[in-house]
Amino acid sequence: MADLSVEIAGLRLRNPVMLASGILGETGSSLVRVAEAGAGAVVTKSIGAEPREGYPNPTVVELEAGIINAVGLANPGIAAYVDELKVAAQAEVPVIGSVFGKSEGEMSEIAILMEEAGVSAIELNLSCPHARNVGAELGKDPETVGSVVSAVKKSVHVPVFAKITPNVTDIVDAALAVANSRGDGIVAINTVKAMAICPETGRPFLSNGIGGLSGPAIKPIGVRCVYELYESVDIPIVGVGGILTGKDALEYLMAGAKAVQVGSAAYYRGIEVFGRVVEEIGQFLDEYGYESVGDVVGIAHDEN
Amino acid sequence: MxxxxxxxxxxxxxxxxxxxxxxxxxxxxxxxxxxxxxxxxxxxxxxxxxxxxxxxxxxxxxxxxxxxxxxxxxxxxxxxxxxxxxGRDYRIEGESILFVSGGTGAASLMPALEVAMGNGIRSTIVIGAKTASELIFVDRAISLGADVRISTDDGSKEYKGFASDLALQVLQEGSFDRVLTCGPERMMKTVVTACLEKGIPVQVSLERFMRCGMGICDSCSFGGLHVCVDGPVFDGKDIIEIEDFGVFRRSADGSREVIP
Known part of the structure; x- marks a missing residue:
């Protein structure tokens, strides 16, 4: 049986399959349930300084090969979320706190409170594609990415990951900024900026019009981004985007990711998907004679 | 689809x-x-x-x-x-079912009552409302041939009191092997507690703020379960221990609030 454990920026994970931010992470009890379903780590919903209701419904529309959402970073604010983190601490896996904010100062303050509440790492949301003045609004500018990462790194002791956006000309620019600012790792990709229009009503389906596309449609985009990032930066990469199965995860690992995140698949395969993807990775590694997850990381770059 | x-x-x-x-x-x-x-x-x-x-x-x-x-x-x-x-549907089985509806809860129960009557299951329904003019689906239930019992909080029609009060009385009178309930959550919690004490399997339909409806956004989180995919119909025994049942729900920003 292949060794499924991985180490990433000093975090020991029992397996490389994490819950992606934005999915099932608004409440501590859901984070615990995802851990029980087999995830190697769980990432919270992105948390801001104040309570935020997000956009009115519809906030989600299902398409043929994916889902577009514009929830609008709904969250109860860090003060209330600390109670959810107390519940989440019952999970037997690392809890990673996702943070969004308008400035490096605001994000640092939230990160400090997250660390005090016991998270094992911070993930900076520099990539939400549908909210004003936060997320990708910061993440599209590599200089801002660098200053946010530097500021948060100085504020906390736990590892700091930056989740970056594919909605730029070259995703490598932001990744270099993360690496040069001593960020501990990169999470890629966030959703792809997208829209769907209802022909019968002549309106976009979502109240916000534009949203972020997730699900099977974006897997090839994510895999390409991780492949490019692996050639450009030396810090660890966590791959995310459209992973439904173990083989999907293996594409990301072979492109160069040390771990992966799974989100929308909880719709396609139910909450049990986390354990299933882990099993499928293990079966694949055994069948093809690999001894550990690490044996496949980045092998798509090897010259034949 | x-x-x-x-x-x-x-x-x-x-x-x-x-x-x-x-x-x-x-x-x-x-x-x-x-x-x-x-x-x-x-x-x-x-x-x-x-x-x-x-x-x-x-x-x-x-x-x-x-x-x-x-x-x-x-x-x-x-x-x-x-x-x-x-979401999950009601399991309609057994020989005799008591339906307990409060307010608009009748909307969810009516299709179940239709299936039960169609399958020859002896069916009694308690339909409750605040006052007589707010009762719904009484004629529809009667025309299906169900034994219809009515409660109003103000006593303006038939039994005076909550639907759960009348339901407990009806449970004493007859023998039922299943109970299905939909309505105000505190009312349902009373029904669930009584049924579990008597050992009668009870199914409950819950309501929460929702966004995705498909088990990913966590807006309808309920003690680690999700009302959209694990419910809205739950087995009473699976939720009676959940702290939120009958007490808390989540608002649009995800914070916990007391059910009014």
Whole structure:
């Protein structure tokens, strides 16, 4: 049986399959349930300084090969979320706190409170594609990415990951900024900026019009981004985007990711998907004679 | 087929002063207790249980806010978006079922009552409302041939008290091997507690704020379960220990709030 454990920026994970931010992470009890379903780590919903209701419904529309959402970073604010983190601490896996904010100062303050509440790492949301003045609004500018990462790194002791956006000309620019600012790792990709229009009503389906596309449609985009990032930066990469199965995860690992995140698949395969993807990775590694997850990381770059 | 399709309002039926049923053609296969996300273009999208599950489907709307007010004003030919059917349905089995409905809860229970009567299951339904003029689906239940018992909080028709009070009395009188309930959550918790004490399997339909309807956004989180995919119909024994049951729900920003 292949060794499924991985180490990433000093975090020991029992397996490389994490819950992606934005999915099932608004409440501590859901984070615990995802851990029980087999995830190697769980990432919270992105948390801001104040309570935020997000956009009115519809906030989600299902398409043929994916889902577009514009929830609008709904969250109860860090003060209330600390109670959810107390519940989440019952999970037997690392809890990673996702943070969004308008400035490096605001994000640092939230990160400090997250660390005090016991998270094992911070993930900076520099990539939400549908909210004003936060997320990708910061993440599209590599200089801002660098200053946010530097500021948060100085504020906390736990590892700091930056989740970056594919909605730029070259995703490598932001990744270099993360690496040069001593960020501990990169999470890629966030959703792809997208829209769907209802022909019968002549309106976009979502109240916000534009949203972020997730699900099977974006897997090839994510895999390409991780492949490019692996050639450009030396810090660890966590791959995310459209992973439904173990083989999907293996594409990301072979492109160069040390771990992966799974989100929308909880719709396609139910909450049990986390354990299933882990099993499928293990079966694949055994069948093809690999001894550990690490044996496949980045092998798509090897010259034949 | 759960992706959004646009339907046209075929007709609206007034059920009582504050509640209407909207009927529309939709050929999706819905089972009793399942719900749809109903999109009012330009305004909102809200979860609604099906009150009719054939091809001429229906949702029954209590006028409580902006979205439901717009549904009240809907007229024939208006366009609505429908996603679903979503969620777990009622399991309709046994020889004798007691249905306990409070307020608009009757909407979710009516298709289940129809299936039960169609399967020859002896069925009694308690229909409760605040006052006589707010009772819904009484005639529909009678025409199905069910034993219909009515409660009103103010005593303006038949039994005076909550539907749960009358239900406990009916449970004493007769023998039932299943109970299905939908209505105000505290009322349902009373019913569930009584049924579990008597060892009668009970199913409960819950209501929460929802966004995705498909188990990913966590808006309807309920003690690690999700009302949209693990419910809305739950077995009473599976939720009686959950701290939120009958007490807390989640607001749009995800914070916990007390159920009014």
């Amino acid at each position: 759960t992706r959004t399709r646009i339907v046209r309002v075929e007709r609206t039926d007034v059920e009582c002063s504050h509640t209407v049923t909207i009927r529309f053609q939709d050929e999706s296969l819905a089972r009793p207790g399942q719900f749809a996300m109903v999109w009012i273009p330009g305004l909102d999208e809200v979860p609604m249980s099906f009150s009719y599950i054939g091809d001429l489907k229906g949702v029954t709307v209590h006028n409580v806010g902006e979205a439901t007010a717009a549904l009240h004003d809907a007229s024939r030919g208006d366009k609505l978006g429908i996603r679903g059917p979503f």
